[in-house]
Amino acid sequence: MATTISSKVTRPEPAALKSAIDALAARFGNRLVTSQAVREQHGHTTTWLPNQPPDAVVMAQETADIQDVVRICAQHRVPVIAFGTGTSLEGQVNAPGGGVCIDLRDMNQVLEVHAEDLDCVIQPGVTRKALNEHLRDQGLFFPIDPGADASLGGMTSTRASGTNAVRYGTMRENVLALKVVRGDGEIITTGTRAKKSSAGYDLTHLFVGAEGTLGIISELTIRLRGIPETIAAAACSFDSVRGACQATILAIQTGIPVARIELLNAAQVKACNSYSKLSLPETPLLLLEFHGSEVEVAEQSKNFRDIAAECGGGDFSWTTKPEDRTKLWQARHDAYWSVKALRPGDRIGVVATDVCVPISRLADCVTETEDDLERLNLLSPIVGHVGDGNFHCSLVCDIDNKDEMARGEEFMHRLVERAQAMGGTCTGEHGIGQGKQKYLKAELGPEALDAMRALKHALDPQNIFNPGKIVPVA
Numbered sequence: 001m002a003t004t005i006s007s008k009v010t011r012p013e014p015a016a017l018k019s020a021i022d023a024l025a026a027r028f029g030n031r032l033v034t035s036q037a038v039r040e041q042h043g044h045t046t047t048w049l050p051n052q053p054p055d056a057v058v059m060a061q062e063t064a065d066i067q068d069v070v071r072i073c074a075q076h077r078v079p080v081i082a083f084g085t086g087t088s089l090e091g092q093v094n095a096p097g098g099g100v101c102i103d104l105r106d107m108n109q110v111l112e113v114h115a116e117d118l119d120c121v122i123q124p125g126v127t128r129k130a131l132n133e134h135l136r137d138q139g140l141f142f143p144i145d146p147g148a149d150a151s152l153g154g155m156t157s158t159r160a161s162g163t164n165a166v167r168y169g170t171m172r173e174n175v176l177a178l179k180v181v182r183g184d185g186e187i188i189t190t191g192t193r194a195k196k197s198s199a200g201y202d203l204t205h206l207f208v209g210a211e212g213t214l215g216i217i218s219e220l221t222i223r224l225r226g227i228p229e230t231i232a233a234a235a236c237s238f239d240s241v242r243g244a245c246q247a248t249i250l251a252i253q254t255g256i257p258v259a260r261i262e263l264l265n266a267a268q269v270k271a272c273n274s275y276s277k278l279s280l281p282e283t284p285l286l287l288l289e290f291h292g293s294e295v296e297v298a299e300q301s302k303n304f305r306d307i308a309a310e311c312g313g314g315d316f317s318w319t320t321k322p323e324d325r326t327k328l329w330q331a332r333h334d335a336y337w338s339v340k341a342l343r344p345g346d347r348i349g350v351v352a353t354d355v356c357v358p359i360s361r362l363a364d365c366v367t368e369t370e371d372d373l374e375r376l377n378l379l380s381p382i383v384g385h386v387g388d389g390n391f392h393c394s395l396v397c398d399i400d401n402k403d404e405m406a407r408g409e410e411f412m413h414r415l416v417e418r419a420q421a422m423g424g425t426c427t428g429e430h431g432i433g434q435g436k437q438k439y440l441k442a443e444l445g446p447e448a449l450d451a452m453r454a455l456k457h458a459l460d461p462q463n464i465f466n467p468g469k470i471v472p473v474a
Helices: 014-031 036-041 063-076 128-138 152-157 203-207 241-253 266-276 294-310 322-333 335-340 359-376 402-421 437-444 446-459
Strands: 056-059 080-083 100-103 110-114 119-122 175-181 187-189 216-223 230-238 258-264 285-292 313-319 348-352 382-385 390-398
Touching: 014 056, 014 063, 014 100, 036 056, 063 080, 063 100, 063 175, 063 216, 080 152, 080 216, 110 128, 119 128, 128 152, 152 216, 175 203, 230 241, 230 294, 230 322, 241 258, 241 285, 241 294, 241 313, 241 359, 258 266, 258 322, 266 322, 266 335, 266 382, 285 294, 285 313, 285 322, 294 313, 322 335, 335 348, 335 390, 359 382, 359 390, 359 402, 390 402, 402 437, 437 446
Parallel strands: 056 100, 080 100
Antiparallel strands: 110 119, 119 216, 175 187, 175 216, 230 285, 230 313, 258 285, 258 382, 348 390, 382 390
């Protein structure tokens, strides 16, 4: 919702902006684009945050391009915003103060693969699907799957996770080292390929989740995993959301090494059935995936089936056929589009919310959230990476209906407050960007925000890197 953006960013002086764009045009020629359509494509276009386009877009092809853009923009105090694939959800690629967007999609090379060490070195524009296609013949894969075919640089910047996080962790656990272009155009190297290090400050994880506000990632070293011998997908329906959540909690507490465990409430199952042509029972559903040997996968499936039965679970089915697994998980990944199809129209907006709570409070948080939706008469199917306490509501509203929008605003505010009151966070994986800045103080306290501002000022004293995101500069 447009009214939730709290960042106040000063635009550069017109003469300074013109000088910067002229210098960039001389350096990049037709790789500098200023057309309205392209600029709007590089602003925020997802959900209902307003589009705030940059003044120009540079198509970077190598690290030297990033360095030159940063140097020119720093000289003229012009903002610089990095762009991967544009799939972020909290306005991270918006340009509230104008400036120059660096499009990194052409920096899409896999530079090195060290199969014996289970790591690789890549450029930031490599997408997760392209990387896994590149790795497949070597029996390796990169496990972080946020759903969208996002770039690995963008996933690192937003500290993404997704459906596999319950077993493989988030980007935080899977990035070994970075090369980052700092405010003067020089390069910071944050680590090595070693699996652990005690050498100095942990700069790598300072930039993981920084949303491009401290520098621009030009190279990544990331962990890989071996493709499991056997992969099984499973589905289990439940009488209630609480029963599904309790089964999840017991599975985690008893140590079943679930690779994925996703909750769909009844409304979301109904949407998926309609959009993806499925025939699942339209009651709360858990989708699961198990990785390991054939024996291990069979044992994990049996153990979960027994737990599910204790928690009101109904039919439990599982399959190792790739085509069946793909169909099931594609339906999960298409959840956003299935919700959008429930209420078509140019003025109908869908916003994907994002909270995360300790797993012991998951059932309470989800059921209270469903009660809120019923009380406020709102349409918002729920999906969740419930193995780590993270869930999303896909809230649907008519953006021209002031009453409905007000109820939607109230719902999202109550959702965040509820999660924070339960010891959780306003965002488990989407990031802060513009949309959730107002919740940081309550979650972390003013001292933490002051520390963030101090870091921002130390690494970006001119405030040119993605200004107006995460923490407003006081």
